Amino acid sequence: MTVTRARSYTSSEALASGIIDYISESQTSLLDEINGSTVVTPSGNVTLETSNLEIRTFERTMLEKFLDAVGDPNITFVLLTIGSIALTLEFIQPGILIGGFIGILAISLAFTGMGQLPVNWLALALIFGAFILFFVEAQAPGIGLYITGGIICFIVGSFLLFGDFSIPGFDRGIFGVNLWVIGIVGTTLSGSVILTLKAFSEVVGKGMPSHTSGIIGSVGVVKTPLSPIGTIQVGSDLWTAEMHSDCASPAVGEFVIVKHTDGVTLSVQKQDTD
Numbered sequence: 001m002t003v004t005r006a007r008s009y010t011s012s013e014a015l016a017s018g019i020i021d022y023i024s025e026s027q028t029s030l031l032d033e034i035n036g037s038t039v040v041t042p043s044g045n046v047t048l049e050t051s052n053l054e055i056r057t058f059e060r061t062m063l064e065k066f067l068d069a070v071g072d073p074n075i076t077f078v079l080l081t082i083g084s085i086a087l088t089l090e091f092i093q094p095g096i097l098i099g100g101f102i103g104i105l106a107i108s109l110a111f112t113g114m115g116q117l118p119v120n121w122l123a124l125a126l127i128f129g130a131f132i133l134f135f136v137e138a139q140a141p142g143i144g145l146y147i148t149g150g151i152i153c154f155i156v157g158s159f160l161l162f163g164d165f166s167i168p169g170f171d172r173g174i175f176g177v178n179l180w181v182i183g184i185v186g187t188t189l190s191g192s193v194i195l196t197l198k199a200f201s202e203v204v205g206k207g208m209p210s211h212t213s214g215i216i217g218s219v220g221v222v223k224t225p226l227s228p229i230g231t232i233q234v235g236s237d238l239w240t241a242e243m244h245s246d247c248a249s250p251a252v253g254e255f256v257i258v259k260h261t262d263g264v265t266l267s268v269q270k271q272d273t274d
Contacts, residue, residue: 027055067116073162076113077177081185083107084131092138094224094231094240117162126157134193144194151190158182218258219271222250232256232268244269 014020024030031050038047060068069075083106090099114124133150162176220234220241226249232241243249244259247269256268 031055067112070109070113071116072113073117073177074181076110076117077158077161077181078185079106079113080110080127081189083110084128085189088131088135091135093238094229119162120160123157123160126153127161130154130157147193150193151186154189155182155186158186215266216258216260220256220258220266220268222252222254222256225252226250226256226268229265232266234258234266239266240264241266241268243267 009017009019011020011023015023022030022033024033031053034048035050036047038045040046070079083103086099086103086106088103090097090103093099130150130153133146133153137144137146137150158177159179159182215234218234220232220239222230222232223238224230226232226241226243229240229242232239241256241258242265244267250256250270255271257271259267259269261267
């Protein structure tokens with residue numbers, strides 16, 4: 001009944017109902033009470049001899065304390081969010097590297113925490129889907145449909161992330177992410193995404209046809225390998241670039257010439273040094 005009907009009992013009710021056998025004030029008194037009791041085991045009846053036993057306390061190791069901290073639903077959720085943001089930024093602007101490192105580290109720690117929690121995998125997919133939508137919006141800035149969908153997916157996924165809601169009386173307060181944490185992280189993330197993508201859209205707008213046409217023919221230096229898409233520097237600006245047609249891919253540090261543009265992506269070929 002404690003499971004199927006989510007019913008709770010006081011200690012005296014549990015004792016009267018036969019759910020428990022003893023009520024003790026301390027470990028020592030419990031050992032005294034069960035001394036001489038007989039219990040049934042697969043090997044037969046066993047008489048307990050618990051008088052004068054030494055009680056030893058074992059402190060948790062640093063690793064166990066660390067895993068306990070990471071296994072907190074709120075900390076796991078924050079790590080998952082930070083990691084997803086960092087990886088999304090790395091995909092939007094390849095070559096930052098620090099974003100990729102932080103993202104992989106944070107998500108690895110988040111999955112370590114999730115190994116100790118009842119994860120709703122559909123909710124996790126919604127959260128990752130939210131960042132995919134943010135990435136798509138960054139690649140094709142528009143009316144904000146992808147941002148809106150991403151924010152909705154993130155909030156719903158955050159609320160349902162931990163817990164088995166098929167269990168009657170499931171205590172979401174123990175395993176669920178705190179609603180204040182969801183609110184603060186969700187609001188901060190939404191505002192940051194909107195402002196960041198708005199700024200990104202303005203940069204894109206400045207770099208569209210009437211402005212990017214002036215960069216055609218310019219010489220840039222390769223910052224990250226163009227395999228097939230990487231980063232080059234033209235003047236003081238970093239650009240996402242890809243190789244023009246089937247031209248040989250230059251090494252990092254070599255010079256390239258901008259042949260044409262596709263939005264904010266430059267098509268380049270290796271500069272002829274002859």
